[in-house]
Amino acid sequence: MVPDGKLEKIKDNVWKLEKDGNRFSVKRYHSNSTVMKVHRIHQALRSVSFPHIVDVIAQENQLTFVQPWLDGAKAVNFKKRADRTDSLAALHALHNTKAQLDWHASPYLHPYPLIAKWEDRIRKFREIGGECEAYIGKGHVDEILFYALNAIGAVKKTYKDNLDGTLLHGDVVHHNILRDKDGKIRFIDFDLASTGPAGTEIALWIHRVLPQIDYDIDYLFDEQPSLQKLDLASKTLLLFPNEVLREWLHFFTLSPFSRERQAKQLIPFTESALSHWPKLWYDVERINI
Numbered sequence: 478m479v480p481d482g483k484l485e486k487i488k489d490n491v492w493k494l495e496k497d498g499n500r501f502s503v504k505r506y507h508s509n510s511t512v513m514k515v516h517r518i519h520q521a522l523r524s525v526s527f528p529h530i531v532d533v534i535a536q537e538n539q540l541t542f543v544q545p546w547l548d549g550a551k552a553v554n555f556k557k558r559a560d561r562t563d564s565l566a567a568l569h570a571l572h573n574t575k576a577q578l579d580w581h582a583s584p585y586l587h588p589y590p591l592i593a594k595w596e597d598r599i600r601k602f603r604e605i606g607g608e609c610e611a612y613i614g615k616g617h618v619d620e621i622l623f624y625a626l627n628a629i630g631a632v633k634k635t636y637k638d639n640l641d642g643t644l645l646h647g648d649v650v651h652h653n654i655l656r657d658k659d660g661k662i663r664f665i666d667f668d669l670a671s672t673g674p675a676g677t678e679i680a681l682w683i684h685r686v687l688p689q690i691d692y693d694i695d696y697l698f699d700e701q702p703s704l705q706k707l708d709l710a711s712k713t714l715l716l717f718p719n720e721v722l723r724e725w726l727h728f729f730t731l732s733p734f735s736r737e738r739q740a741k742q743l744i745p746f747t748e749s750a751l752s753h754w755p756k757l758w759y760d761v762e763r764i765n766i
């Protein structure tokens with residue numbers, strides 16, 4: 478059951494609710510532990526007046542999570558410098574809450590399973606490789622696997638999952654980072670929150686940003702000086718073709734009709750990524766010196 482009022486479906490599990498002239502987001506969970514985790518994170522962040530979250534409205538139904546709807550809020554656009562700068566500053570602020578909050582003490586938070594997640598992505602990509610060839614050819618499929626396997630090998634040598642541990646949002650895609658009508662950055666959707674090295678999430682944020690800025694890592698590191706402090710293990714994460722793998726795995730969950738449409742974007746996206754990867758690899762090794 479979701480609260481009564483006028484409901485507009487946003488996604489399978491998310492609605493916009495209008496009640497007594499007020500608007501809310503309503504999210505339905507299937508897992509008690511996830512909704513508890515999300516509640517605890519908001520409580521903890523509110524206790525230190527963390528500014529980049531949205532209030533939570535208490536509910537009787539434990540599996541329903543309600544927040545005020547941010548009228549006029551827009552997902553950040555990583556093509557825009559201001560959105561990159563402000564979302565990165567908000568992410569640093571989130572990670573810096575470890576000075577006030579002992580995230581590792583929370584029984585609801587688990588370490589971010591980076592290596593398991595990425596190995597799983599490679600395994601699944603191998604499974605769809607044959608079908609993928611029909612869209613991008615065997616050469617490109619092999620290239621993606623080549624980069625992914627080389628990167629995961631390098632990552633395994635350097636990655637320490639307990640270094641500089643803090644709260645990670647867990648899903649720093651642009652549509653989970655909203656700019657509200659007053660210009661303030663707000664994180665929503667802490668479903669995948671976990672503990673882990675701050676640098677891991679910064680690298681995941683860079684993965685999201687790079688396709689929007691022609692993979693120009695030098696430009697990004699100049700523009701965002703805080704990135705220059707990134708440790709070697711986190712910089713090594715940049716070698717993994719995370720977005721390409723994720724997008725192709727998602728592609729094969731779509732209906733044939735949606736695939737047809739999506740292929741028109743995903744094929745050039747993949748070709749662009751692969752054409753930039755050798756230079757990206759060179760740049761990452763250079764900034765790692």
Ligand SMILES: Nc1ncnc2c1ncn2[C@@H]1O[C@H](COP(=O)(O)OP(=O)(O)OP(=O)(O)O)[C@@H](O)[C@H]1O
Nearest residue numbers: 487488491502531544545546547550652653665666
């Ligand atoms: N409080 C809010 N104010 C304004 N918009 C919101 C709010 N909560 C959610 N939304 C909108 O609804 C979308 C889906 O919400 P949410 O991210 O929580 O769901 P989700 O199922 O986890 O999505 P995904 O898995 O795609 O990230 C958001 O991307 C955002 O556009």
Ligand SMILES: [Mg+2]
Nearest residue numbers: 652653665666
């Ligand atoms: Mg979301």
